[in-house]
Amino acid sequence: MSYSKLTRFSEIGKKIIAVGRNYSEHAAELGNAVPSKPIIFLKPTSSYIPKICQNVNYEVELGVIIGQKGFDIPENKAMDFVGGYTCALDLTDFGTLGTSREARGPWSLAKGFDSSCPVGDFIPKNRIPEPDNLKIWLKVNNTLKQDDNTGNLIFTLPQLISYISKYMTLEPGDLIVTGTPDGYGPVSHGDKIKAGLGDVTEISFEIERL
Ligand SMILES: O=C([O-])CC(=O)C(=O)O
Numbered sequence: 001m002s003y004s005k006l007t008r009f010s011e012i013g014k015k016i017i018a019v020g021r022n023y024s025e026h027a028a029e030l031g032n033a034v035p036s037k038p039i040i041f042l043k044p045t046s047s048y049i050p051k052i053c054q055n056v057n058y059e060v061e062l063g064v065i066i067g068q069k070g071f072d073i074p075e076n077k078a079m080d081f082v083g084g085y086t087c088a089l090d091l092t093d094f095g096t097l098g099t100s101r102e103a104r105g106p107w108s109l110a111k112g113f114d115s116s117c118p119v120g121d122f123i124p125k126n127r128i129p130e131p132d133n134l135k136i137w138l139k140v141n142n143t144l145k146q147d148d149n150t151g152n153l154i155f156t157l158p159q160l161i162s163y164i165s166k167y168m169t170l171e172p173g174d175l176i177v178t179g180t181p182d183g184y185g186p187v188s189h190g191d192k193i194k195a196g197l198g199d200v201t202e203i204s205f206e207i208e209r210l
């Protein structure tokens with residue numbers, strides 16, 4: 001399958017593996033300690049559905065798309081398994097849908113409702129030669145809300161790929177959303193969201209309530 005022809009990963013429909021608290025300033029704004037191991041959770045592929053956004057918070061994230069199958073991948077081989085990148089949002093509702101962050105219950109509804117994972121275009125790997133030095137930003141109604149660099153990820157892409165693949169076989173089309181920087185916040189009906197990775201790719205959409 002040629003991923004470069006795809007603009008929405010719903011056409012691929014593989015796992016969405018998400019990383020939590022992977023920027024220390026985001027962990028701090030949540031009042032959480034910097035994790036000693038990656039915090040991993042799953043979002044269902046139905047969360048790609050561009051349906052509605054509810055009472056949610058935005059989180060812009062670097063999405064890594066897996067290009068070949070692998071398990072127990074060593075860190076020094078991990079980048080060979082990357083097929084490309086995308087700008088993804090990990091929309092989150094801890095208010096009405098999910099167990100609160102403080103509680104220890106699962107986050108599945110808070111982070112897995114339909115439309116909770118808007119993604120941009122597939123960016124082939126060679127268009128981002130330095131994924132560990134990439135500006136990541138998000139604007140709400142043209143106001144800059146999140147502005148950081150993937151150089152500040154606590155766990156790097158090779159560390160994440162290696163760690164996740166010890167537990168879950170990675171398959172072509174899987175998407176790893178690598179965690180959000182600080183500055184997350186709520187959106188409401190009519191808000192215009194624009195987010196991007198450096199000046200390589202941009203995603204924009206408007207929030208609609210049912
Ligand atoms: O929202 C959270 O607490 C965890 C998360 O997804 C992130 O850090 O990107």
Ligand SMILES: [Mg+2]
Nearest residue numbers: 059090179180
């Ligand atoms: Mg997130």
